[in-house]
Amino acid sequence: MSWAWFHRFGSPPYFYWVAGKIAPWFGWPSLVLLLIGLYGGLVLAPVDYFQSDAYRIIYVHVPASWLALLTYSTMAISAAIGLIWRIKIAHAVAVACAGVGAGFTIVSLATGMIWGKPTWGAWWAWDPRIVSQLFLLFFFAGYTGLRAAIDDTDRADRASAVLAIVGIVNVPIVRYSVDWWNSLHQAPSVMRADGPTISWSMLWPLLTMALAYTFYFGWIMLVRARAEVLRRDRGSNWVREALTNEAAGARS
Amino acid sequence: MQEFWNQMHEFLKLMQEFFSMSGYAPFVWPAYAIALGALLWYAWQARRQLDNAREEARRKVAMRGDNP
Amino acid sequence: MTPNRRKRLYLVLGIVAGVAIAGGLALQAFRNNVTFFFDPTQVVAGEVAEGKRFRLGGMVKAGSVQRTSGSLETRFVVTDFKHDVSVRFDKVLPDLFKENSGVVAHGRIDAAGVFVADEVLAKHDENYMPPEVTRSLKRGESRLGMDEPSASTQSAQP
Structure with a gap:
């Protein structure tokens, strides 16, 4: 297997250019899918036999929760690649994941609390799923905090990468918490071995929203990573050339 | 005319039913507001970060003397 | 892979394995406290x-x-x-x-x-x-x- 593509992505000018080209291919589909998913979830999907209309919170809670895990995994794997192969772009991608991942986690926890009150009867419970999700937030915050405390970018990359790698252990704990321990939180409805336990009329808007969030993550990660790459290499020759090209492109 | 008002009334009743979410409106709508607000806020923030990074890089280049 | 990269790869895998084992043991020990x-x-x-x-x-x-x-x-x-x-x-x-x-x-x-x-x-x-x-x-x-x-x-x- 040739690793040429791998190293090409590690080149900042190439990454900056290619990320700018493909970002819209994530951004616009995300917007379209989001509108379809919202209409499907709020209007087309029927009420639930048990939770009535309260269950509709699932369409914003579950995609945010999935994306929190996806973002953390992407961040930790990028950080590990950056650490092992000393690729700066990988660290820039990890940085791009951290801020938005914390956002997904907060949305997941907040919408979960709002869902918990009318169904469980409590805003909060020290349930294994909720506590492990809270840990995920701490790892995101720890990553960002640790970087903020170290001035030198290379040293910040390495130290924060180790923290991100340690936190990856929490990802399967979040996923399997509801299987391993008695919990108030329900067991998975979609990602289960025996197939989804949610009617198709309610499932398709959920899958659409999850896909919309995934595309949104792709878009925002690329935009943030581009900003991070520019910030790191400001003053370098390739940045000067890239900006010149962009200015020429805007004029024509 | 009477027909129009009847239809209007029906429509408003449907809308009211939709927005009430079987009485769960105080939970459903804030949850959606938080989720969509976060998506918009992070999108705006990402665009701003990229613009700021470009601006700063341009300043750095200008300081070196050659203008892009 | 260069020896340095290989060393760092093993280091990363070692960290993950170590934390996973420590975490698993801790969760097992406090099983009754973790369960809701x-x-x-x-x-x-x-x-x-x-x-x-x-x-x-x-x-x-x-x-x-x-x-x-x-x-x-x-x-x-x-x-x-x-x-x-x-x-x-x-x-x-x-x-x-x-x-x-x-x-x-x-x-x-x-x-x-x-x-x-x-x-x-x-x-x-x-x-x-x-x-x-x-x-x-x-x-x-x-x-x-x-x-x-x-x-x-x-x-x-x-």
Whole structure:
């Protein structure tokens, strides 16, 4: 297997250019899918036999929760690649994941609390799923905090990468918490071995929203990573050339 | 005319039913507001970060003397 | 791969393995603190220290809910379809508290062996479907046995 593509992505000018080209291919589909998913979830999907209309919170809670895990995994794997192969772009991608991942986690926890009150009867419970999700937030915050405390970018990359790698252990704990321990939180409805336990009329808007969030993550990660790459290499020759090209492109 | 008002009334009743979410409106709508607000806020923030990074890089280049 | 990269790769894998093992051991040691509730079988088996406050979880046994007129006091039986525990509660129950559905109660067992709860939470399961589907299921038109004590609603004890 040739690793040429791998190293090409590690080149900042190439990454900056290619990320700018493909970002819209994530951004616009995300917007379209989001509108379809919202209409499907709020209007087309029927009420639930048990939770009535309260269950509709699932369409914003579950995609945010999935994306929190996806973002953390992407961040930790990028950080590990950056650490092992000393690729700066990988660290820039990890940085791009951290801020938005914390956002997904907060949305997941907040919408979960709002869902918990009318169904469980409590805003909060020290349930294994909720506590492990809270840990995920701490790892995101720890990553960002640790970087903020170290001035030198290379040293910040390495130290924060180790923290991100340690936190990856929490990802399967979040996923399997509801299987391993008695919990108030329900067991998975979609990602289960025996197939989804949610009617198709309610499932398709959920899958659409999850896909919309995934595309949104792709878009925002690329935009943030581009900003991070520019910030790191400001003053370098390739940045000067890239900006010149962009200015020429805007004029024509 | 009477027909129009009847239809209007029906429509408003449907809308009211939709927005009430079987009485769960105080939970459903804030949850959606938080989720969509976060998506918009992070999108705006990402665009701003990229613009700021470009601006700063341009300043750095200008300081070196050659203008892009 | 250069020797340096290989060394760093092993280091990263070592960190992950080490943290995973340490975390696994810690979670195993504090198993009873991590779990959110105990089910009736665990309670009957004496896994809960006597007189200690704990959470009891399971299904509300069909036909077991008794309301006392003139007060909020409710008595019901929590079951895991193997063992039963009687519960007494004198506050407002959550909307989704229903017979044959999940519940988690916080309290302690009194001298008479009744679990006196000061907080009751409703636990809904992972099944979502339109009301028409449940009605047809109740008439026995589908293979999916919703009235069965489905193992999934019991958040399966491994």
